Amino acid sequence: MHPPLAKDPIAEIQKNWERQGWTSAAAPAAAVTAIMRTQQILLGRARDILKPFKLTFARYEVLALLGFSREERLPMNKASQLLQVHPTSITNAVDRLESAGLVRREPHDSDRRAMLLVLTPEGKQVAEQATRALNEQLFEHTGFEEQEIDQLNTILAKFRQRAGDFPS
Template sequence: MTEQDAVEYIRNEWTAREQPGADHFAAMAALMRTHQLMIAELDRLLKGYNLSRTAFLLMATLLISRDHTRPLGQLSKHLLVHPTTVTLVIDQLEARELVVRRPHPSDRRTVLAALTEEGLRVVTKAAQELGAANFGLPGVTDSMAQRLTGVLGQVRGKLGDT
């Protein structure tokens, strides 16, 4: 007897019990299961760098920003986390000398976060390792990743993510 896919099992049982929205319930379950599996792999890989996912994503955001610098408020909006979370993560990264805070050159109310040379080295090395592991999606081809990104982009659009 072949083991049934967990999401298909959920969909079938949900339908059998005449619950509403079986396809959407299955989509939610599939997305959540995928997320859990992916973050477990990311956490495993980032452990060697002593980085949380939020710290890595914050540093990755700085990596792709002009001059490896971004205002703290923009980091909060970009990462979809509370400003307090950004402050705490910046504190941790600053203690490790991976990130520094700087005043904004023209707006004294704005504080910038910037990667240090060591931060640049660490995030680049971590990104290379995560990239080699398909960012927590082992076995997913480039083509599958592109299709997944497209479908999730459509879903995010329906949810108001711009």
């Protein structure tokens, strides 16, 4: 982490947009840039927390998803849909998790073309420990105030809905 800057670079972006005459785009440009920077900050924190578990956030999400499923197993295409990632991305994550012994692939009982992802006992243990660490070090200490989190969740859910992430 680098030392804080003397002034907010995103506020400067907004001013620059306005100086260029793009006043209607200035505040939205600042908002988009702020969201992207916030994502970088939060992903960096998550990366540091997950490093001792030898997990990326993407791999953690696969483990957590399997841990939340009733039978700790899901068809690979269903996991890809629920995580909203391309099948290639899930394959890469699963390859790494499988080589670490945290998940295994099994043939689907009723669909020979499909593959099931199964959480191993070691995977379950790592998922639980990583979740505890994320809860204690990030999710319970995001830097947002409680009322801000509720507002943020509402705003972002409305945006994601309008973007087609899920139906109304």
